[in-house]
Amino acid sequence: xxxxxxxxxxxxxxxxxxxxxxxxxxxxxxxxxxxxxxxxxxxxxxxxxxxxxxxxxxxxxxxxxxxxxxxxxxxxxxxxxxxxxxxxxxxxxxxxxxxxxxxxxxxxxxxxxxxxxxxxxxxxxxxxxxxxxxxxxxxxxxxxxxxxxxxxxxxxxxxxxxxxxxxxxxxxxxxxxxxxxxxxxxxxxxxxxxxxxxxxxxxxxxxxxxxxxxxxxxxxxxxxxxxxxxxxxxxxxxxxxxxxxxxxxxxxxxxxxxxxxxxxxxxxxxxxx
Amino acid sequence: xxxxxxxxxxxxxxxxxxxxxxxxxxxxxxxxxxxxxxxxxxxxxxxxxxxxxxxxxxxxxxxxxxxxxxxxxxxxxxxxxxxxxxxxxxxxxxxxxxxxxxxxxxxxxxxxxxxxxxxxxxxxxxxxxxxxxxxxxxxxxxxxxxxxxxxxxxxxxxxxxxxxxxxxxxxxxxxxxxxxxxxxxxxxxxxxxxxxxxxxxxxxxxxxxxxxxxxxxxxxxxxxxxxxxxxxxxxxxxxxxxxxxxxxxxxxxxxxxxxxxxxxxxxxxxxxxxxxxxxxxxxxxxxxxx
Numbered sequence: 286x287x288x289x290x291x292x293x294x295x296x297x298x299x300x301x302x303x304x305x306x307x308x309x310x311x312x313x314x315x316x317x318x319x320x321x322x323x324x325x326x327x328x329x330x331x332x333x334x335x336x337x338x339x340x341x342x343x344x345x346x347x348x349x350x351x352x353x354x355x356x357x358x359x360x361x362x363x364x365x366x367x368x369x370x371x372x373x374x375x376x377x378x379x380x381x382x383x384x385x386x387x388x389x390x391x392x393x394x395x396x397x398x399x400x401x402x403x404x405x406x407x408x409x410x411x412x413x414x415x416x417x418x419x420x421x422x423x424x425x426x427x428x429x430x431x432x433x434x435x436x437x438x439x440x441x442x443x444x445x446x447x448x449x450x451x452x453x454x455x456x457x458x459x460x461x462x463x464x465x466x467x468x469x470x471x472x473x474x475x476x477x478x479x480x481x482x483x484x485x486x487x488x489x490x491x492x493x494x495x496x497x498x499x500x501x502x503x504x505x506x507x508x509x510x511x512x513x514x515x516x517x518x519x520x521x522x523x524x525x526x527x528x529x530x531x532x533x534x535x536x537x538x539x540x541x542x543x544x545x546x547x548x549x550x551x552x553x554x555x556x557x558x
Numbered sequence: 559x560x561x562x563x564x565x566x567x568x569x570x571x572x573x574x575x576x577x578x579x580x581x582x583x584x585x586x587x588x589x590x591x592x593x594x595x596x597x598x599x600x601x602x603x604x605x606x607x608x609x610x611x612x613x614x615x616x617x618x619x620x621x622x623x624x625x626x627x628x629x630x631x632x633x634x635x636x637x638x639x640x641x642x643x644x645x646x647x648x649x650x651x652x653x654x655x656x657x658x659x660x661x662x663x664x665x666x667x668x669x670x671x672x673x674x675x676x677x678x679x680x681x682x683x684x685x686x687x688x689x690x691x692x693x694x695x696x697x698x699x700x701x702x703x704x705x706x707x708x709x710x711x712x713x714x715x716x717x718x719x720x721x722x723x724x725x726x727x728x729x730x731x732x733x734x735x736x737x738x739x740x741x742x743x744x745x746x747x748x749x750x751x752x753x754x755x756x757x758x759x760x761x762x763x764x765x766x767x768x769x770x771x772x773x774x775x776x777x778x779x780x781x782x783x784x785x786x787x788x789x790x791x792x793x794x795x796x797x798x799x800x801x802x803x804x805x806x807x808x809x810x811x812x813x814x815x816x817x818x819x820x821x822x823x824x825x826x827x828x829x830x831x832x833x834x835x836x837x838x839x840x841x842x843x844x845x846x847x848x
Contacts, residue, residue, distance in 0.1 A: 321666060373621055413793070415807070415811075426627075536702060540701065543701075
């Protein structure tokens with residue numbers, strides 16, 4: 286077979302990435318082998334298999350009376366409570382984040398203040414939120430309210446970061462144009478700033494609400510919320526039918542919230558109503 | 559001739575009028591010049607605001623908000639925070655074991671989860687598997703698995719594989735698996751399909767076509783997704799110990815329940831450094847990759 290000279294020339298000068306690939310593979314294999322010793326002990330024991338079987342039996346027939354009863358402390362009520370915790374936490378985060386993001390934007394304040402705010406944001410974001418939850422439990426006692434405060438505190442970090450990016454992208458020319466028409470401060474706010482930022486702000490808050498619903502569930506594992514607490518108690522006491530009821534509640538609600546929030550955010554950003 | 563400045567009352571009235579009239583009259587939403595006429599879309603801001611207020615009241619009712627207790631115990635919180643900011647550097651000797659275990663859990667679970675995710679991602683991308691009867695169920699099952707938080711998996715796995723790192727390892731693997739599969743199929747669906755079709759037309763089978771036409775296009779994004787997941791996993795691995803599934807969370811939980819906030823401060827400081835280090839490294843590598 287004879288190839289044309291140009292094809293051969295291109296083929297000869299193909300990028301040589303063999304060493305890069307081998308090196309990458311070696312690093313990955315090394316890291317993997319290094320991390321294996323952390324998992325010691327037998328993977329599957331007889332009692333473990335038994336537990337798996339019981340769990341699947343529980344998943345197959347959940348306690349239907351818990352799923353469909355509207356009484357206090359049954360699944361619909363717990364899901365409602367979780368959503369309310371997430372809502373209130375997101376609201377607290379948003380209310381704190383709005384002024385903080387204006388203070389933290391480099392195009393509004395000077396860069397030292399902006400740097401201080403960004404350090405604060407990084408600090409809040411790296412704190413594990415279970416630690417924050419436990420601190421708030423020490424302050425207000427175990428319960429849903431501690432979860433609200435913890436979620437509000439942790440949300441502030443991410444919401445401020447996202448809001449700051451939005452504010453830094455803001456078009457300031459509109460404000461100058463409004464200035465030239467003699468608009469007052471309130472009118473500038475209403476016609477120049479709110480229309481520019483509200484859609485993005487709402488979208489970021491919705492995104493965080495989506496995350497907060499999951500966080501509100503797992504904060505219950507440290508008794509700062511009722512759903513996670515009951516779920517853990519059900520698993521711990523081998524009441525797998527009840528645990529399955531809670532899990533089905535979580536699956537349905539989280540899926541609905543995820544779907545609704547994704548669609549709403551798409552509408553907010555692309556402006557279809 | 560200088561006009562007198564309108565009073566505060568008048569100005570408030572003007573603002574309220576400008577804000578509220580578009581809700582009731584179409585005329586206020588119509589802007590007319592000689593050349594054109596524009597009708598603003600119907601505003602929904604007020605309704606959103608009313609709904610938010612109602613939900614807010616319901617939420618206050620449902621979550622036992624007790625601001626008096628909160629502000630009454632605020633000095634307690636300041637005491638804890640001031641102790642947190644006064645880390646006990648002598649504690650660092652006891653931390654290395656759990657810290658390394660945390661890193662090991664997150665690396666191992668990221669690698670296994672990321673490798674398992676590849677075939678699933680291929681089966682759930684609509685441009686390679688062209689039958690919606692295959693990719694829709696796969697996607698649905700993956701999003702079903704994804705809805706359960708990773709700590710709930712860890713709490714359940716503890717009763718299967720026992721206390722310790724294994725439960726956290728498997729939980730994080732499940733989590734990485736689902737997230738990487740989702741992000742990867744979204745990337746695969748945006749690739750240029752012409753090379754793939756060209757290679758299929760030479761008689762190559764599907765596997766060969768994917769290897770030569772799809773893999774080079776998505777490899778960089780795939781590695782960057784994996785690194786991003788590693789960032790998430792290192793955070794999750796540090797709290798997974800709170801339910802007893804290994805890592806530094808176990809120690810953190812223990813120190814908090816003994817109210818040794820100086821030790822907690824030290825752990826938080828080291829975790830802070832670790833997370834910043836991992837994030838910086840992964841941002842750098844991801845920038846190089848794309």
